Amino acid sequence: MKSIQWVAPRKFEVVEKAIPELKKNDVLLKVESVGICGSDIHYYLEGRIGDQVITPPLVLGHELSGRIVRVKDKENELLLGKRVAVEPGFPCWHCEFCKKGHYNVCPNLKFLGGPGCDGALMEYISVPGWACFPVPEDLSAPIASMVEPTAVAVHALELAQMVPGETALVVGLGSIGLIVLQLLLNSGASVVAGIDLLEYRTVVAQKLGLKNAFVPSNKESIEESVEWAKEVSSGRGFDVVFDCTNQSEGLAISTCSTKPAGRVVLVGISGKDYDLLPVSIARRRELTLKWCRRFLFNFPTAITLVSSGKISLDLILTHHFTPEEVETAFEMVANNSDNIIKASIDWD
Numbered sequence: 034m035k036s037i038q039w040v041a042p043r044k045f046e047v048v049e050k051a052i053p054e055l056k057k058n059d060v061l062l063k064v065e066s067v068g069i070c071g072s073d074i075h076y077y078l079e080g081r082i083g084d085q086v087i088t089p090p091l092v093l094g095h096e097l098s099g100r101i102v103r104v105k106d107k108e109n110e111l112l113l114g115k116r117v118a119v120e121p122g123f124p125c126w127h128c129e130f131c132k133k134g135h136y137n138v139c140p141n142l143k144f145l146g147g148p149g150c151d152g153a154l155m156e157y158i159s160v161p162g163w164a165c166f167p168v169p170e171d172l173s174a175p176i177a178s179m180v181e182p183t184a185v186a187v188h189a190l191e192l193a194q195m196v197p198g199e200t201a202l203v204v205g206l207g208s209i210g211l212i213v214l215q216l217l218l219n220s221g222a223s224v225v226a227g228i229d230l231l232e233y234r235t236v237v238a239q240k241l242g243l244k245n246a247f248v249p250s251n252k253e254s255i256e257e258s259v260e261w262a263k264e265v266s267s268g269r270g271f272d273v274v275f276d277c278t279n280q281s282e283g284l285a286i287s288t289c290s291t292k293p294a295g296r297v298v299l300v301g302i303s304g305k306d307y308d309l310l311p312v313s314i315a316r317r318r319e320l321t322l323k324w325c326r327r328f329l330f331n332f333p334t335a336i337t338l339v340s341s342g343k344i345s346l347d348l349i350l351t352h353h354f355t356p357e358e359v360e361t362a363f364e365m366v367a368n369n370s371d372n373i374i375k376a377s378i379d380w381d
């Protein structure tokens with residue numbers, strides 16, 4: 034089978050590998066579609082996200098869907114032939130944090146396409162049966178690969194503990210931001226606002242129902258966005274602000290735009306070891322900052338939201354590529370070319 038390995042910054046290589054053997058409880062998937070995530074771009078360009086360093090060769094990709102073509106154990110037999118979305122993190126289930134239910138922060142967790150663990154950019158992959166969530170047959174494989182970022186957005190909303198009537202701001206309208214936005218528009222929030230540096234993303238946000246969108250004219254300016262947020266929230270600040278950017282400035286804008294005693298949910302990954310935090314404002318306003326680590330049993334909800342049409346992914350999944358075009362795909366996502374938001378690599 035073909036496997037696409039990251040071998041150096043901005044460079045992939047296609048190699049032939051044997052189809053994986055199944056260990057106990059594993060199932061074999063014929064990979065159908067792999068979405069490119071902001072975190073993949075950090076690895077592609079720099080080989081690291083903060084202190085998480087990958088060593089080549091490594092197969093990237095953790096947003097995947099595929100069809101189950103082989104199972105080893107009886108309890109997974111019902112999965113055979115099903116199209117599934119795969120939860121890409123495999124915790125140990127034995128440590129203190131797993132036992133307390135926080136399996137997403139398990140220190141022993143293996144993550145597809147992360148340090149020391151090959152990801153999904155290959156024809157076949159073996160994963161634990163429990164990590165496979167069947168999707169309705171009419172959900173296309175590329176859309177099914179977006180169950181993963183949807184699960185992240187669902188977890189972010191969970192952490193925000195929104196109450197009906199509250200106001201919310203989304204900073205960064207990439208794929209996660211645009212899903213968070215839709216969840217907010219569905220949730221009874223009284224005011225929803227969004228900021229992005231790229232105008233085409235605010236246009237998509239508006240098509241999805243956003244009324245208050247802002248594109249700062251000076252891309253370097255934190256103040257311009259904060260001023261706008263202040264105005265839209267009638268000088269008060271937002272009850273909840275979601276940082277869904279991949280920039281340090283996103284956290285600063287989010288913190289400065291939150292009302293006194295409000296909540297900031299940090300979802301985006303700036304890739305830095307240390308980041309900008311306006312501590313004086315955060316302390317004076319006694320803000321709560323919640324850090325979102327991927328997802329915590331949010332795949333079933335994400336699948337329901339996507340398949341019921343409550344969350345629309347068609348305007349977000351803008352580009353499709355073949356496995357041969359993988360470098361082009363990563364370059365385009367890295368450079369935000371051609372109004373790209375989410376791209377998927379589709380095997381068939």
Ligand SMILES: [Zn+2]
Binds near residue numbers: 070071096181182
């Ligand atoms: Zn991702």
Ligand SMILES: [Zn+2]
Binds near residue numbers: 127132139
């Ligand atoms: Zn654990």
